Amino acid sequence: MSIQNQLKLRPHADDRPGQRSGADLPNKMTARGVKVFYGAKQALKGIDLDIRENRVLALIGPSGCGKSTFLRCLNRMNDTIEGCRVEGRIALDGEDVYGKAVDAVQLRARVGMVFQKPNPFPKSIYDNVGYGPRIHGLASGRDEMDEVVQTSLKRAGLWTEVKDRLREPGTSLSGGQQQRLCIARAIAVSPEVILMDEPCSALDPIATAHIEELIDELRANYTIVIVTHNMQQAARVSQRTAFFHLGEMVECDDTEDIFTNPRDERTQGYITGRYG
Amino acid sequence: MQLTLLALILALLTVIGFLVGRSRAASSVGGRVAELHSVPAYHGVYVALWAGLPALLLFVAWTASEGWLAMQMVLSALPERLFTGDGQSAALLKADILNLARGISTGREADPLVMEAARRYAALRDLAGWSLLAVCASLAVAGLSWGRHRIGPDLRARPAVERVVRVALVVCSLLAILTTLGIVLSLLFEALRFFTVVSPLDFLFGTHWSPQMAMRADQVGSSGSFGAIPLFAGTLLITVIAMAVAVPVGLMAAIYMSEYAGRGVRTWLKPALEILAGIPTVVYGFFAALTMAPVVRSVGEALGLDVSSESALAAGIVMGVMIIPFVSSLSDDVINAVPQSLRDGSYGLGATKSETIRQVVLPAALPGIVAAVMLAVSRAIGETMIVTMASGLTANLTANPMQAVTTVTTQIATLLVGDQEFDSPKTLSAFGLGLVLFLVTLCLNMVALRVVRTYREKYD
Numbered sequence: 001m002s003i004q005n006q007l008k009l010r011p012h013a014d015d016r017p018g019q020r021s022g023a024d025l026p027n028k029m030t031a032r033g034v035k036v037f038y039g040a041k042q043a044l045k046g047i048d049l050d051i052r053e054n055r056v057l058a059l060i061g062p063s064g065c066g067k068s069t070f071l072r073c074l075n076r077m078n079d080t081i082e083g084c085r086v087e088g089r090i091a092l093d094g095e096d097v098y099g100k101a102v103d104a105v106q107l108r109a110r111v112g113m114v115f116q117k118p119n120p121f122p123k124s125i126y127d128n129v130g131y132g133p134r135i136h137g138l139a140s141g142r143d144e145m146d147e148v149v150q151t152s153l154k155r156a157g158l159w160t161e162v163k164d165r166l167r168e169p170g171t172s173l174s175g176g177q178q179q180r181l182c183i184a185r186a187i188a189v190s191p192e193v194i195l196m197d198e199p200c201s202a203l204d205p206i207a208t209a210h211i212e213e214l215i216d217e218l219r220a221n222y223t224i225v226i227v228t229h230n231m232q233q234a235a236r237v238s239q240r241t242a243f244f245h246l247g248e249m250v251e252c253d254d255t256e257d258i259f260t261n262p263r264d265e266r267t268q269g270y271i272t273g274r275y276g
Numbered sequence: 277m278q279l280t281l282l283a284l285i286l287a288l289l290t291v292i293g294f295l296v297g298r299s300r301a302a303s304s305v306g307g308r309v310a311e312l313h314s315v316p317a318y319h320g321v322y323v324a325l326w327a328g329l330p331a332l333l334l335f336v337a338w339t340a341s342e343g344w345l346a347m348q349m350v351l352s353a354l355p356e357r358l359f360t361g362d363g364q365s366a367a368l369l370k371a372d373i374l375n376l377a378r379g380i381s382t383g384r385e386a387d388p389l390v391m392e393a394a395r396r397y398a399a400l401r402d403l404a405g406w407s408l409l410a411v412c413a414s415l416a417v418a419g420l421s422w423g424r425h426r427i428g429p430d431l432r433a434r435p436a437v438e439r440v441v442r443v444a445l446v447v448c449s450l451l452a453i454l455t456t457l458g459i460v461l462s463l464l465f466e467a468l469r470f471f472t473v474v475s476p477l478d479f480l481f482g483t484h485w486s487p488q489m490a491m492r493a494d495q496v497g498s499s500g501s502f503g504a505i506p507l508f509a510g511t512l513l514i515t516v517i518a519m520a521v522a523v524p525v526g527l528m529a530a531i532y533m534s535e536y537a538g539r540g541v542r543t544w545l546k547p548a549l550e551i552l553a554g555i556p557t558v559v560y561g562f563f564a565a566l567t568m569a570p571v572v573r574s575v576g577e578a579l580g581l582d583v584s585s586e587s588a589l590a591a592g593i594v595m596g597v598m599i600i601p602f603v604s605s606l607s608d609d610v611i612n613a614v615p616q617s618l619r620d621g622s623y624g625l626g627a628t629k630s631e632t633i634r635q636v637v638l639p640a641a642l643p644g645i646v647a648a649v650m651l652a653v654s655r656a657i658g659e660t661m662i663v664t665m666a667s668g669l670t671a672n673l674t675a676n677p678m679q680a681v682t683t684v685t686t687q688i689a690t691l692l693v694g695d696q697e698f699d700s701p702k703t704l705s706a707f708g709l710g711l712v713l714f715l716v717t718l719c720l721n722m723v724a725l726r727v728v729r730t731y732r733e734k735y736d
Contacts, residue, residue, distance in 0.1 A: 080619075109625065112625065185625065
């Protein structure tokens with residue numbers, strides 16, 4: 001199936017004709033001139049990007065182009081890497097996330113993250129989901145916690161599969177289920193933005209289809225940024241796509257335009273499989 | 277003398293074998309080495325092994341049996357009257373012959389027959405030495421020529437050498453196991469001898485330890501009482517104190533090293549902590565006796581407590597310090613083995629560093645930490661010197677850490693120090709204690725290894 005055919009996406013509840021990319025929606029996050037250095041090596045060379053509310057933005061590009069690095073700037077996960085330095089401005093709802101008054105730990109509760117490899121904690125399924133709410137004090141008492149866990153698992157489409165085995169360890173689930181557990185875990189702290197770093201690269205096609213469907217549903221409530229190596233996946237789940245190459249953002253446009261009518265010849269070369 | 281000569285001859289023949297084998301292999305194919313099944317060096321090793329190994333094996337077998345054989349020959353020639361029947365006099369006779377043969381006086385007038393036997397024994401040994409030399413050397417030469425004879429383009433010297441290497445490796449590992457087995461068996465038999473004198477129940481459950489036995493019937497005050505409970509209790513008390521020091525400090529040091537310290541700090545901090553493990557325990561011992569004990573005593577007095585000058589507390593604290601590097605180093609490795617992705621997952625949910633460590637990293641590392649603590653416990657139980665020097669030898673049955681207690685290992689050491697007869701219950705009781713100690717640490721180590729193994733299965 002060609003990418004063009006796959007662009008015929010399912011209609012979404014809040015989609016109006018011609019407004020799929022959400023041009024009229026406000027920007028949830030904005031990046032201006034973002035540069036990242038690992039020691040002396042420069043990984044990002046000044047990125048400008050707008051992330052629209054309640055839309056899925058896909059970041060594509062060859063390995064080592066800096067898309068994961070950019071993603072990890074958005075919730076300051078790069079802070080945990082020794083020797084990493086970030087320049088430029090990234091704003092969440094207009095507020096600089098690298099500002100002095102901002103608590104990086106608190107920021108990560110608002111900008112959640114799902115990783116490439118499913119990484120459930122060595123705890124029960126229930127405690128995996130309840131971990132975030134517990135440390136942030138989002139649920140007082142047993143009943144509220146049950147409620148949060150149940151809602152999160154339902155939203156992540158995992159509830160029916162695990163509702164009878166909430167006390168079993170999270171690691172006992174299959175790979176695809178583990179990844180949905182990680183999404184449920186991220187949802188449980190009620191983030192505004194969810195960052196996904198190649199969330200399906202360790203999963204089989206069926207589990208991947210599951211997650212993709214889930215991403216499409218989640219954008220009703222969350223803003224999502226997803227890094228992917230799979231261009232079909234970008235075409236299927238995102239409304240806007242940004243193409244990264246060698247630490248630069250080559251172009252960012254509506255997904256349909258990127259895949260049908262790319263302006264830059266590097267983008268053209270990458271999506272038609274000439275390199276990357 | 278004969279031995280040195282033999283060793284020299286064998287070494288020489290082996291080297292010659294190597295050189296001969298290598299050059300013959302090369303010449304057998306007219307210098308076109310590629311036509312050989314194995315490269316010439318393997319042919320060299322092959323011939324060298326033929327020259328050296330059979331002779332060596334013969335040497336080992338010969339020396340193992342020679343003394344016994346010579347003694348049997350000498351004894352069989354002696355008249356019946358010298359053996360008064362029981363095993364003890366025969367053993368005494370043998371010892372006399374051996375001593376006389378070596379020219380050591382037995383301290384009493386020897387029977388001329390025994391003197392004669394000793395002379396014969398010495399002569400036999402001398403003869404045996406020379407004949408061993410001759411037989412071994414000719415066997416080595418024979419092996420060399422046999423190996424040389426077999427060399428040809430098709431000789432599979434490489435797999436043959438491989439097989440010998442494999443056997444050698446197996447023998448080495450068996451040697452280690454057999455030695456351990458020997459130690460355990462000797463412990464077991466001596467302990468059994470002890471348990472024929474003192475009932476195991478009295479030993480394991482008696483509450484009075486006073487191992488002095490009456491040497492003469494009229495001696496007073498040395499009844500001999502072997503209730504080991506005070507020793508077990510003392511060991512337990514000191515181990516608990518040591519672990520109370522070592523586990524929290526060691527664990528937190530490990531957490532700091534693996535989670536907080538930068539690479540620069542880590543590179544010097546970890547080796548520095550491991551230096552603690554390299555200090556001889558005797559040095560810890562006088563630190564405990566001369567520094568820690570007075571400190572504990574004066575602190576205790578300041579608090580209005582009655583502290584004896586040798587206290588379990590002082591010994592336990594110093595032992596804890598000694599064990600810190602075990603706990604910290606092993607825990608550090610285990611904590612480092614927790615995948616970074618778990619930490620990322622926790623940070624990504626907005627958890628702080630200490631929340632992540634407490635709720636994600638430590639639970640994931642827990643089995644490994646438990647194993648580290650178990651190994652540290654068996655180390656603490658086996659520690660002797662610190663207690664000997666700092667906590668004394670009084671077998672008190674007490675749970676008060678301010679008093680002197682003694683431990684199993686300390687008692688074993690004191691029971692066997694100096695001139696002792698090895699058939700009194702006093703000395704034999706050391707083996708009983710040793711057996712119990714061995715079983716306890718064995719169990720601890722097995723549990724620890726099992727925990728470590730299940731942990732590995734989880735994260736590989």
